Amino acid sequence: MKRYFVYYSVVFLLMTSFIVPHSLAQQPIPQTEVTIFTPTPEISSLGRISELRTKRKELEEKLVRLTDLTSFSKEHAEIVADFTSIEERLKFMQETDTYGFGHVIELRGKIWLTGEKLKRFNDGISARFEEIKSIQKSWQNEEKIWIDIEKVPVDESETETNRKFLEESKLLLSSALQAIKNNLPAVVKFQSDASDLLNRSQNLLIELDTLFKKVRGEMFRKNAPVMFSGHYVKEFDMALFTSVIDHFFNIDLFDSQFFAVYGWLPVLQVILVFVLVFLIRKKRETTRHQEFWELLTLRPWSSSIFIAMVSFVPIFSSLPSSWRLLFWILASITTIRIMTVHLSEHWQKRLVILILTPFIISLVLRVIELPAPLFRLYIVAVALIGFPLSFRLASSIKHAEEPKFIYIRLLHLGGIILLLVFLAQVIGFSVLANHLFDSTVKSVFLFLFGYMLVQFAKRGIVLFFTIPYLHTIAAVEHHKEIISQRVVFILRIIVVTIVCVVFVNIWGFYDSPLQAWHSISALGISIGQQKVTLGLVFFASFILLATFYTSHATQSILADEVFPRKQIEPGLGVSINRLVHYSLIIIGFFWFISILGFNLQNVAIIGGALGIGIGFGLQNIVSNFVSGLVLLIERPVKVGDVVVVNETWGEILKLGLRSTVIATFDRSEIIIPNSDLITNQVVNWTRLNRSARLKIPVGVAYGSDVSKVMSILLDIARQHGLTLPEPVPKVHFLGFGDSSLNFELWLWLSDLSNRIPVRTEILTEIDARFEQEGIVIPFPQRDIHIKSVPEKQKSPTDKTDGLDKMIDVENKELN
Known part of the structure; x- marks a missing residue:
């Protein structure tokens, strides 16, 4: 009661506050002096x-x-x-x-x-x-x-x-x-x-x-004395060796400035390494015979360090010399150990070791700032040894059972580069020689690093699909092979792009990989006021590819997950999937155009002009395209239907936007334009369901017991296992033929595909039962009339001997 009282009180106050001011406003205001009150x-x-x-x-x-x-x-x-x-x-x-x-x-x-x-x-x-x-x-x-x-x-x-x-x-x-x-x-x-x-x-x-x-x-100017000359020999004095010792003891390996900024990242990398080693060793016994675990289980420490380094590389924008030395040394050692497991041939393992070992040594010498005369001597020694080894290794590959021509060519190229390094260093082009040596070795290591990254990615994807939860998802379980291939394809594109950008940076064309990417991606052509750059094309193509993959993934999820739960028939599911596919492709195409910078309004104008040209020049294609849309939306026929087109029986395999593929019962395929299915008569035996009526004509001799014949036919139809009980089988007496009494047996089947086998079995049983009951199945009778021709009416040109005959043959067949 108190609550209602409060409600009524509030309503009353609101009404009075609304009515009283209005009533006062209607009254005349007295002309008296008004005092304005101002709050103090x-x-x-x-x-x-x-x-x-x-x-x-x-x-x-x-x-x-x-x-x-x-x-x-x-x-x-x-x-x-x-x-x-x-x-x-x-x-x-x-x-x-x-x-x-x-x-x-x-x-x-x-x-x-x-x-x-x-x-x-x-x-x-x-x-x-x-x-x-x-x-x-x-x-x-x-x-x-x-x-x-x-x-x-x-x-x-x-x-x-x-x-x-x-x-x-x-x-x-x-x-x-x-x-x-x-x-x-x-x-x-x-x-x-x-x-x-x-x-x-x-x-x-x-x-x-x-x-x-x-x-x-x-780089292309002589900047050092010729080796083995007097001027070069004079550089080897006590001051040279004293500087070596001083540089060695003055190396700043810790680099407190870098550690103060990025100190937490190396700590995370170390933690990640130990966690990965623990997991790999824990899984070693249960996954010993699985191929994708081979690299991990045989080299757990190297694999873990490799994964930890790759995981954090994008975060390190720049590395000081000491940390860069540590990175390259660890990367080289882990690559050598992993590659020796992955590579099957002995010469390949030797090649990796021969390439990366002098590279690690050169990094160490650069960090300790080895004086130029000594470093030149080291480069000359490596080039002098590596040049003949490259050609010797190439010749040993030629004598192998399966020569690898690409490896042979690369070894020849490497030998030639080492020879150029040797000659350039000897004649005084020290900067050029050092750059060729470093860039070549780093490029080889870069390709090996990218190759190993792809291999680990493949194994990581395979490992990902071993998660038990994913086995419960039908779309993932049925298409995991395709998903793996497409993910690996995308990863390869990314890795190849990164390798190419870093490659041009290694050879000195750009100062950094980021600058290389910006410069390369900015290349393009101008179309009117719009510049189409390589970066835009790459990104737009990636979006278009992602649209295709998204379309296929969506169709797989609908077909494997949604349609079975909603009990949608297969033909309708295929039509929905096709519409989804075309819709996503159209969206992706317009997205592709907009990323490239073209105005969609201009595209619409161009599309309208092309539409007029297409309407006059490609009428049939446009007609088939529109008919395909009608077939997908209206669905008079669908995938899996048994149809008769131009007296040809077949089952629809595929409904496209331009044509429809029909598989005949002779195992041939007929490609029919969609406009024919719209404009011409098509018999669809399975539009509503796959049940069908089977009609079997039967003829018996005159004098047979009609009731007995009908009873036998009904009994045979009812006893067959594939005959539907409803509608019930029927026998019709059609009439009197030329040589037989004509009957027709009607029975219903649950699946149209059983018509031929059931027809064969029914006819075989009818033949056996009629023979058992003594009912005769007549055959066509022919009457031959021979008429004699008088001698005087015989034509003089007739060359036949004896009595000429005129034969009148009348074929009488039982229907």
């Missing part, structure tokens, strides 16, 4: 002054927090020290001419790492600056509010109180704004320092770009 500032500003006091106290705490720049000072000092170190290193390289591709790339990596630290520093300072400016703006708005309050007229009795409030607010506001103003310059100074450091970083990159271009230019 004491009422409105008392709470506001309290808020202002609290806000002022909070401001002090915020300013203490925001102006504590101790961490920024330390970080700023570290960034300045890093840039100073890079500048000194660059200056030393320029003064001593001891630089190459590796040195420039290493400095680029250090600048990038310092730039990442500078970016975090700048973001932090900018965030504090914006917060202080926001606080300053808030206090300025508060000051405007109090100025408006001061302008409001008040009663004289309350003037003193309001004046005190206003004076206090002015003091609070001025002190707050002054505090903000005093603390802001320190943050602004750090922001200015960050901007200067950014300019410093850009200048360093410009200098490195200039130096990199200089390295490329000096």
Whole structure:
């Protein structure tokens, strides 16, 4: 009751609040003086002054927090020290001419790492600056509010109180704004320092770009003395060996700057390695005879390190020399160990070892900064040994049972490159020789690395499909082979793209793989105002391929998962799948066009013009296409139907947009244009269901017992196992033939495909029963009439001897 009382009270108050003002509005307003009531500032500003006091106290705490720049000072000092170190290193390289591709790339990596630290520093300072400016703006708005309050007229009795409030607010506001103003310059100074450091970083990159271009230019110029000359021999003095020792003990293997930024990634890689080794060893006994586990179980540590390295490679944008050395050494060792298991022939294993071993040694020598004379001597020794070994190994492959021509050609190419390295190093083209050697070995390793990546991906996909849950999904279980092939195909495209981009970077065409990708993907042609680049074509083609794969996956899921649960008949399911396929392909095509940058409105105009041309020139194709759509939507026939077209029996195998494929009972296939199925008469025996009536004509001799014949025929039809009980079999007495009494046996079958076998079995049984009951099946009778011709009527041209005869033969067949 209380609840209803409250409801009625609320409704009553609302009604009175609505009616009373309207009733008052209808009454005339008396012409009397109206006094405007203004709330006193004491009422409105008392709470506001309290808020202002609290806000002022909070401001002090915020300013203490925001102006504590101790961490920024330390970080700023570290960034300045890093840039100073890079500048000194660059200056030393320029003064001593001891630089190459590796040195420039290493400095680029250090600048990038310092730039990442500078970016975090700048973001932090900018965030504090914006917060202080926001606080300053808030206090300025508060000051405007109090100025408006001061302008409001008040009663004289309350003037003193309001004046005190206003004076206090002015003091609070001025002190707050002054505090903000005093603390802001320190943050602004750090922001200015960050901007200067950014300019410093850009200048360093410009200098490195200039130096990199200089390295490329000096590649084809003589930049070292001829080996085994007097000038070259003089370089081997005590200072040379002293520098070797100094460089060896001054190697910065830890690189604290890199570890401070990316220290968590190596830790995760180590954890991942131990986890993978544990899982592989745990699975070793249960998967010993499975092929896809072979690489993992025989080389668990190498496989785990390989997977951990590949998993985190995209995160490392640039590596310092020590970490890059560790990466290449681990990658080379793991590749050698894994490849020796995967490769079946002994010469292939030797080839991998011969290629990667000198590469690892050269990396170590570069990290310890081996002086140029000694490093040149090492390169000459490797080239001098590798040149004959390459051709010897190629000749040994030629004598094998199955020569690998591609390996032979690659070995010949490698031998020629080593010969060029040897000659270039001897005559003084040191930069060119070093670049050829490094680029060749790194390229071979890159291809091996990509090959191993694809192999691991294949085994990973096979391993993925062993998950028990996936076996419960019919679409995945039935099509896992196709899914595996398509995933591997996409992975191969990605790996080949990455290998190609890194390959052009290795040979010095671009400074980094990212720059190589941007430059290559920007290549293209201009069509009108639109430029179609290689990157757009690659991405659009990938989208189109993904659309095809999505279409096939959707059809498989519908056919294997959805249609069986919804009890959709196969023919309808095929029609739905075809419509889904064409819809997705059309969407993918328009997506492909839009990615390339073409306006869909222009495409529609071009399509309209083509449509007019197609309408006149390709009428039959358009007619068949439209008829195909009608067949898919209207479904007068469907896949699996037994039809009769032009007196030809067959079963529909495929309904396409242009034609329909019909498989005849003679195991031949007929391709019929869709327009013929729409415009011509087609007999569909299985449109509603697959049951069919079988009619068997039977003839017996005159004088046979008609009732007995009908009874035998009905008995034979009922006893056959494939005859439907409903509708019941029937026998009809058709009439009197020329030589027989004609009957027709009607019976119904559940499946039209059994018509021929059942007809054969029924006729065989009828023949046996009639013979057993003494009922005769007549055969056609022929009467031959011979008429004599008088001698005088005989034609003189008739050359036959004896009596000529005129034969009148009348064939009488029983139907």
